[in-house]
Amino acid sequence: EVQLVESGGGLVKPGGSLRLSCAASGFTFRSHSMNWVRQAPGKGLEWVSSISSSGDFIHYAAAVKGRFTFSRDNAKNSLYLQMNSLRPEDTAVYYCARVCLACGVASSDYWGLGTLVTVSS
Amino acid sequence: QSVLTQPPSVSAAPGHKVTLSCSGSSSNIGNNFVSWYQQFPGAAPRLLIYENNKRPSGIPDRFSGSKSDTSATLGITGLQTGDEADYYCGTWDSSLNGVVFGGGTRLTVL
Numbered sequence: 700e701v702q703l704v705e706s707g708g709g710l711v712k713p714g715g716s717l718r719l720s721c722a723a724s725g726f727t728f729r730s731h732s733m734n735w736v737r738q739a740p741g742k743g744l745e746w747v748s749s750i751s752s753s754g755d756f757i758h759y760a761a762a763v764k765g766r767f768t769f770s771r772d773n774a775k776n777s778l779y780l781q782m783n784s785l786r787p788e789d790t791a792v793y794y795c796a797r798v799c800l801a802c803g804v805a806s807s808d809y810w811g812l813g814t815l816v817t818v819s820s
Numbered sequence: 821q822s823v824l825t826q827p828p829s830v831s832a833a834p835g836h837k838v839t840l841s842c843s844g845s846s847s848n849i850g851n852n853f854v855s856w857y858q859q860f861p862g863a864a865p866r867l868l869i870y871e872n873n874k875r876p877s878g879i880p881d882r883f884s885g886s887k888s889d890t891s892a893t894l895g896i897t898g899l900q901t902g903d904e905a906d907y908y909c910g911t912w913d914s915s916l917n918g919v920v921f922g923g924g925t926r927l928t929v930l
Contacts, residue, residue: 734919736865743822744857744865744908746919760918794864799876805910805919806855806870813864 701725701809703795708814715785719814721778721795726809729753729773732798734807735780737791737816747793748780749804758804763789785818792816823848824909824922831928832899840894840925842909848920852912854892856885859906859924868907869894899929 707719721733735747748769749758757769768781778795792815796807825843832838842854856869867876869885872892884895892909909922 736919743906743924744859744910744921746910746921749919758918761916796865799867799870802870803853803855803912805853805912806867807865808867808870808876810864810866 701797703797703809703811705793705795705811705814708793708816710817710819711785712820713786713818715818716781716783717785717816719780719782719793719795719816721780721811723776723778723795723797726797728776730800732804733771733778734796734798734804735769735778735793736796736807736810737789737793738813739788739791742791745791746805749798750778782816785816787818790816790818822923823913823916823920824911826907826909826922826925828923829926829928831930834899834901834929836899837895837897838899838927840896840907840909840927842892842894842922844890844892844911844920846890847915848890848911848913849887849892850890851914854885854887854909854911856883856892856894857908857910859908865908896927901929903927904929 766784792813794813797809799808853871857865859865872887873885913920
């Protein structure tokens with residue numbers, strides 16, 4: 700069974716940092732590109748970042764570029780999102796999601812339950 | 821303001837058919853595959869359609885997708901009260917070099 704479990708969310712002050720993790724199991728992790736997608740309270744989905752299966756290619760949304768760093772460890776079946784210089788508008792549930800094989804990066808077929816990040820003083 | 825435009829809400833009666841629209845441009849829908857997601861309150865999104873019109877295993881054939889030029893459509897037939905949810909379209913945007921989503925459509929079945 701495919702499982703994605705996010706962790707690391709919490710309350711942080713503006714300007715602070717947080718590192719999210721996503722533990723993957725039940726599939727060949729190293730074969731799939733992966734996404735982070737966030738959802739602010741009561742709002743729609745917002746793509747944050749994508750990483751290729753090897754980790755060689757990474758794309759970021761303009762809203763987080765230069766502040767967030769997406770990485771993966773294929774030996775540990777894990778993803779990481781390092782978030783620096785956090786702003787109140789970064790408050791959201793952060794989902795990690797698997798890109799389906801041979802699909803475009805906009806097609807995420809499995810999602811975690813999400814972890815809530817709250818940026819507030 | 822989302823890059824892809826979806827109507828905020830749509831309603832239809834049980835048993836009927838509904839179509840949800842998603843409008844974009846040549847940099848996104850016009851030249852890339854479209855996906856559709858269903859999301860219930862408090863839950864993670866679920867992939868309904870990928871590559872414009874393909875259904876992942878386990879998705880009923882009541883759900884269908886199509887694309888024409890810079891617009892895409894999700895069709896749902898035989899509406900059930902259990903279909904009440906938010907629906908999002910998404911695709912790659914070649915100008916922004918990233919994934920873009922629509923603002924979502926809330927479907928009410930009444």
